[in-house]
Amino acid sequence: MTRLDVRDIPPVNRHPTIHEKFEELEPGETLTIVNDHEPKPLFYEFQAEVDSFDADSYEVEQVATDEFVARFPKQEV
Template sequence: MGETLDVRDIPPSDRHPKIHAAFEALAAGETLTIVNDHEPKPLFYEFQAEVESFDADGYEVEQASPNEFRAHFPKH
């Protein structure tokens, strides 16, 4: 289980703080799914470098449509 957070309507400057807060609220073993208008590679690298509880090996991203990417950030 986990949470889905659609950040497409959130101003870009506010996205990362909201994403980090949502991820921190998860229990170990849960996954935060982010719906975005682009592949969030910079966010992946940020999490990989700064968030110890992020399971980088379990990260997945899928493109649902040209303007919809679903990125899965698992927590361990």
């Protein structure tokens, strides 16, 4: 599992960094991101643009007021 805390990354760089880390995953692996808000726009972006994103297995959990943990799984081949 690859975990990426994006809270300290400038907002303009978050999505490109997340996409880059996701592309580095092997099929069947999951990118777990920690964010300060629910990443719905990112989910929709991945759903529309990333063929290897397993949208059906996506999960998000709010752990604190400003902490959301989202799991972006990569489809198995």
